[in-house]
Amino acid sequence: MTNVDLIATATFGLEALVAQEVKALGYEKVTVENGKVTFNADLSAICRANLWLRTADRVRLKVGEFKAATFDELFEQTKALPWPELIPGNAEFPVEGKSVKSTLFSVSDCQAIVKKAVVESMKQKYKQQWFPEQGPLYKIEVALLKDIATLTIDTSGAGLHKRGYRGMASQAPLKETLAAALILLSHWQPDTVLMDPFCGSGTIPIEAALIGQNIAPGMNREFVSENWPTIPREFWRQARKETHDLACYNRSLSIIGTDIDNDVLKLARQNAGEAGVDELVHFQCLPVAQVRSSKKYGKIICNPPYGERLGELREVERLYREMGQVFSRLDTWSFYILAAHPQFEKLYGRPATKKRKLYNGNIKVDYYQYFGPRPPRKASVDGFSYENRSIGV
Incomplete structure (x- = not known):
């Protein structure tokens, strides 16, 4: 795995500013959309983007994007993605989700289908029927917007606003x-x-x-x-x-x-x-x-x-x-x-x-x-x- 697509998520109104920060880090292949900035870079960009981005909410590794208007489409296309290249056999890989203006509006069903598809993909690579999920965390997100499914893995953990210096805050803190x-x-x-x-x-x-x-x-x-x-x-x-x-x-x-x-x-x-x-x-x-x-x-x-x-x-x-x-x-x-x-x-x-x-x-x-x-x-x-x-x- 050489280059990857990364998504720096952004609060509404700050997308252009996040894009400026990404470019200032030296990454030029940048696409700006509502709520996110996508860019292509090598694996070291996961480290540098998390350490340096001041205005992004978090950094996600984009695994795939496709149209999915049925549960079968969601399952088959998710299964076809290169999960075993990204996730080790002992990893913990929970699935969270969201759906906006999509035919597949049940988030819990979408999460279950994506989880099953990832497991099936992992079975083929690791030749095992059960995964203990006791290793490093790879939190997967399925985001559906107008029937387009975007599958990502969170690389940040706690949101990037959590710098580590603010244990307590005043009544109405600014992020x-x-x-x-x-x-x-x-x-x-x-x-x-x-x-x-x-x-x-x-x-x-x-x-x-x-x-x-x-x-x-x-x-x-x-x-x-x-x-x-x-x-x-x-x-x-x-x-x-x-x-x-x-x-x-x-x-x-x-x-x-x-x-x-x-x-x-x-x-x-x-x-x-x-x-x-x-x-x-x-x-x-x-x-x-x-x-x-x-x-x-x-x-x-x-x-x-x-x-x-x-x-x-x-x-x-x-x-x-x-x-x-x-x-x-x-x-x-x-x-x-x-x-x-x-x-x-x-x-x-x-x-x-x-x-x-x-x-x-x-x-x-x-x-x-x-x-x-x-x-x-x-x-x-x-x-x-x-x-x-x-x-x-």
Whole structure:
């Protein structure tokens, strides 16, 4: 097995950004669809994609894709796929599934049929009638969309947003993958001040610190495919070595996270410590009304409260008006604000330069972007790696 097709799954609205990350890793055969980015690469890409992708949800190995409007079609075409080349005889291979706008709408039946087909394929190769499934995990997914079945194996294990630094979270945490996306979409550069005045458990400042020092988001966690005998251990060793070689640990950063809750700031400091960036981020208890800076240029990137409960809505609307007044004092800064309120721009006091539709979990939100003047160009003084390239989406 030389090259494989991989799928980096993506939250709605982030597909183009995930594609940019995949290309920045050096993989050019990229196809972008709703919710996923497919690319062709060698086996080492499983290691590198899991370690480096900041905005993807997970990485799946694509085994096959075909039309299946009947259970017989699903069984026979699944059985014909090269499962024994991918899955060892002692592997655990559970099947999960989903079906959208397809004739085969019973997910449980589809899962059972795929499981049976894979077992039959494995029987032919391994010459055994029963599989103990006590070895490495190869979680199979059958996804049906408009009668097209896509069969994949999950290579990540826990979702890629689980970097390993956030043991506990504040009441409404922002996923690490979405926080990284907000930063990358802002075109923030490490020589610019970044502030989050609603930092909560610190996700945006911590992700900024990882980006600023080019630290791979998966550096300090494990992936299910690390236990696969089908991927040489040397590939993982080289991929992890690359994460250390490309990290810019000596790069100084100016990142500030503020919040009005001292308890949640303690959690933010703890999370920053777990991520190894506690010396790069300054956390402070401060209401948004007191936000100031002596720096001429900077970026505020934040996820203020949404006011989902009826009683909170008026308070949140007052907060948005206050943000507009306070941020207007920083007239050479840029502002990037995630909000769900349909009247946010009116409450804030001015229309955004640009906005982008996203989802924060199941909540439909807009990313309001207010561009300030460009700061003077500075000569690059430290290393240049693919993570530091400007991502224009």
